[in-house]
Amino acid sequence: MSKPPIAFSEDQAAAFDSVAEMLRGSGVDMDNSLLVPPRAEGTGVMAVIGKAGSGKTLLLSELYKSLEEAGVEVVSGDYEGRKRRERRTLAILAPTNKAASVLRFRGVPATTIHRILYTPVYDPDYERIAEWLAGNDERPEIEGLTDQALDRAFAFFQTNKSIPGALAAAGLRGSDFITGWKRREDPLDIGFVDEASMLDNRQFEDLQEIFPNLILFGDPAQLAPVNQSGAMVFDALPEERKRILHRIHRQEADNPILDLAHALADPALTFEDFERMVEETSRRDDRVVWGQRVEVDLMARSPVLVWRNATRIRLITAFRHVYGAPEDDLLEGEPLICDGIELPLKHRKKRLDLEARGLIKGAQVIYLGPGRKPGFSRLHVIGAEDPQVSAASIIKIEKPDEEEPFIPFAARMGAAFLHGAAVTIHKAQGSQWDTVQVFAPDLYAAARMGRVEAGQPLWKRLAYVAITRAQERLIWVVRNRLSKPSHPLRVDDLRAVPAAALTLETEESLL
Numbered sequence: 001m002s003k004p005p006i007a008f009s010e011d012q013a014a015a016f017d018s019v020a021e022m023l024r025g026s027g028v029d030m031d032n033s034l035l036v037p038p039r040a041e042g043t044g045v046m047a048v049i050g051k052a053g054s055g056k057t058l059l060l061s062e063l064y065k066s067l068e069e070a071g072v073e074v075v076s077g078d079y080e081g082r083k084r085r086e087r088r089t090l091a092i093l094a095p096t097n098k099a100a101s102v103l104r105f106r107g108v109p110a111t112t113i114h115r116i117l118y119t120p121v122y123d124p125d126y127e128r129i130a131e132w133l134a135g136n137d138e139r140p141e142i143e144g145l146t147d148q149a150l151d152r153a154f155a156f157f158q159t160n161k162s163i164p165g166a167l168a169a170a171g172l173r174g175s176d177f178i179t180g181w182k183r184r185e186d187p188l189d190i191g192f193v194d195e196a197s198m199l200d201n202r203q204f205e206d207l208q209e210i211f212p213n214l215i216l217f218g219d220p221a222q223l224a225p226v227n228q229s230g231a232m233v234f235d236a237l238p239e240e241r242k243r244i245l246h247r248i249h250r251q252e253a254d255n256p257i258l259d260l261a262h263a264l265a266d267p268a269l270t271f272e273d274f275e276r277m278v279e280e281t282s283r284r285d286d287r288v289v290w291g292q293r294v295e296v297d298l299m300a301r302s303p304v305l306v307w308r309n310a311t312r313i314r315l316i317t318a319f320r321h322v323y324g325a326p327e328d329d330l331l332e333g334e335p336l337i338c339d340g341i342e343l344p345l346k347h348r349k350k351r352l353d354l355e356a357r358g359l360i361k362g363a364q365v366i367y368l369g370p371g372r373k374p375g376f377s378r379l380h381v382i383g384a385e386d387p388q389v390s391a392a393s394i395i396k397i398e399k400p401d402e403e404e405p406f407i408p409f410a411a412r413m414g415a416a417f418l419h420g421a422a423v424t425i426h427k428a429q430g431s432q433w434d435t436v437q438v439f440a441p442d443l444y445a446a447a448r449m450g451r452v453e454a455g456q457p458l459w460k461r462l463a464y465v466a467i468t469r470a471q472e473r474l475i476w477v478v479r480n481r482l483s484k485p486s487h488p489l490r491v492d493d494l495r496a497v498p499a500a501a502l503t504l505e506t507e508e509s510l511l
Helices: 010-025 056-069 097-105 113-117 124-133 147-160 163-169 201-210 256-263 271-284 309-322 345-356 440-449 458-467
Strands: 044-050 089-094 118-122 178-183 190-193 213-218 242-245 288-291 304-306 335-342 364-370 376-381 388-396 414-419 422-424 433-439 470-477
Touching (some): 010 044, 010 056, 010 213, 010 242, 056 097, 056 190, 056 213, 089 097, 089 113, 113 118, 113 201, 113 345, 118 124, 124 147, 124 163, 147 163, 190 201, 256 271, 256 288, 256 458, 271 288, 271 440, 271 470, 304 309, 309 414, 309 422, 335 388, 433 458, 440 458
Parallel strands (some): 044 213, 044 242, 089 190, 288 470, 304 433, 388 414, 433 470
Antiparallel strands (some): 335 364, 364 376, 376 388
């Protein structure tokens, strides 16, 4: 039996051993730090499945540490060093920037699926710095960079293992050292995918083409991707390829938010019963709040989670009203959600650049002000490793009872955005915030409709996903009221890093 570095629960230890045995079959022996060159056919796909608090992230983290100690090279998506035929590689992926940043906060070098599908092309001078930081070359001398700047880059990399972050610590911007992006041509080796319940079939197929050894970590109680008929990609795996974590890890045992989440599994529980449970919990634990109104101060960085689009639009309209936002402009600090890239196929390079920098569908963004050119916006992408960009933007603000959104300004083509002060629970999957506000009247409406998804009442699936987005505090909002802001919107805490302009040869043609 493998000997993990910490004391696992019984089902965690069994899952660790199963993954270790699978990887041993591919030539990676974590127990003895023995590696053989990778085989193209690999060992296939395995899934580690469990509800919130069952220890999936802890297990992923310990597997990553064991593989790194065994000599497996971690590929982060921000830079890949010189390829060696015999090397064994691991990439740790998440569907969104926010989900990847949750793992990075816990010391796991995660990146997004897009950053693995598309690889950066570095300027040759700065590629020398990247090779040095990765341990493949001598310390370089770069014109315009002092020894102190290189020392800062080295010190940053020792603790964060991010090449862009290290170069930013040296005073460089993403546009200084990344000259473009290309679709990955060569396969990798081992892939860990967190929040795998969010994967759709196309993404799953892409990942299987890249990784001959793929381990999925997912929560079966979450909402399946749209157009997947309630099914998740790991549902179709044979039973011997699934490992289920049943127990709540002891570190999560005294967590009232998880207690509420797991109470939803009771088939006899009604919505009214659940609300009484939330109210009773709020009386004895301040980590759960019975909210009489939406706290507007939180909405700029932590959106209200709703089910219905009509509710989302009403809350956004109220948010903008209480901050005095003009109809024909955005205030600095307003939150946005990327709604996709609106570019024709001939501008594929531009699309890759936007997506690789974090502007993928569902990305959370803070508006920092207009760009230097008409239609461009300066943006902070929440959770991205190189978060600040300036990009051609199409910003849509929806209004109650109006079919067409209001567009205060826009480039003709570029990244499209909706307002992000409130988001649907579906779009919130994969994200976590310290404090989460859940708009309970929407879940009550779902309960009254009696809809069922994958054999479970829809309101329970919605409630489970919504409340497990909260890391520290849950506010269960029971009334359709909004507080007044206690301070203006702010962006000063986001301005530490200059925005990286997305300057490509196609840029002028997009205006």
